Amino acid sequence: MMKRIKTLETRSLCESAKKGGCGECQTSCQSACKTSCGVANQKCENADK
């Protein structure tokens, strides 16, 4: 247990390289923005992650 550091639970990007890239997730601009790119709020839809 670290006294001064709290690590939030996140998906490891390095690990995601192993099984990622299925391309099933939503295209960013199809959701709400239409004028700026941001992929971080897209949900992963890989059935085999």
Add this chain to the structure above:
Amino acid sequence: MVHQYQLNGYNIVLDTCSGAIHVVDEVAYDVIAMFEGHTPEEIVAAMLEKYAGRDDVTAEELRACIEDVQGLKDAGKLFTPDTFADMAGTFKERSGDVVKALCLHVAHTCNLNCSYCFASQGKYHGDRALMSFEVGKQALDFLIEHSGTRTNLEVDFFGGEPLMNWDVVKRLVEYARSIEKEKGKHFRFTLTTNGMLIDDDVIDFANREMSNVVLSLDGRKEIHDRLRVDYAGNGSYDRIVPKFQRLVEARGGKNYYMRGTFTHANPDFTNDVFHMADLGFTELSMEPVVCAPDDPAALTPEDLEVVKEQYEILAKDMLRREKEGKPITFYHYMLDLTGGPCIYKRISGCGSGTEYMAVTPWGDLYPCHQFVGEESYKLGNVWQGVTNTKLREEFRACNAYARPECADCWAKLYCSGGCAANAYHATGSIRGVYEAGCELFRKRIECAIMMKAAEEAAEEEA
């Protein structure tokens, strides 16, 4: 690469390449800042001097903190080296020439005359036109034919104002539904509308068939009516708000966005977000205007500072609302830390010009809706497919590592190198950098992550 920042009382440390996020106290914050390039002895000495008089900061305790930092580094959660740069260019090549999303411009005309419209009142600097069913059907066939192994296909009915061609929209949805099973595909439709023509039929059909509806509202009546006017110059607020409320209620309050644009007239846009919340809407999105710098609506450098402050105000107020059990969603603050996008998506971005294209009423293909009307950006058409393959390759080469300016940016795996259209409009090149947009983007991500830290803290407290 590590990014450290302090916001709303939280000390936050991001490890860009692993995606790890650490919330730390001020001592660990300083230790991490010194960690690379200093010996443990130097760090201990500096901390003892800085925190002299604090009982909890001792040499022994500092050494334990340094060990924790080293442990995170060893576990690949801090100071993770960037190993993605070399493979970044290959990610989009893997998907070949697959197309999985289309923005169908079913109506290049509009019943509103908003002066700030990037689509130039729906005409995209060209002629008014409606897409025929035949062109739309060919677009759907083109999409299926080029979608490879992808199951989920996305189609956005866009304009101008798509409800001005509603019968064609309905026929296209029916056609897609009639073939999706045999083709092994699943269509997700989105409707983006200004609301003027919403009626019971639109509500029933949209709520049955559209995975998402995007409803254009700029917030406060005086702000909305200033720019979103009809051709007689009358504001549209009073006519559309009750219709939006009816549609959203019938939809069960889910899978929609109220989507506004803020301009030089309202850099204090949080008041518009809060106004939408007061109207009973909870799924909200407000975007900075996209226009030429000399346009009166354009945000000025002074506005940007106000906007950044507003993003903080919004994040803090959203936390307050969450605490009170009345949460609202802001599109740009939606981060799924455990179930979010993989590194492929983070590097590749929105897929404009490759996986995602816009289709004009005449069946021409463009890299995205924001390039429609720029003749030199025509990719091909829905009958012959992509014929300007050189242009497609230029878009394929756009990724989080394509721009030298992004090399030292901590946010590049959140924005994927940014919007190609914004870059083009700001610099004349899709490989350029729209710096004002970057500044706001970084601020939004900092706020969104701070909210995650606060939510985690609140959970622990509970």
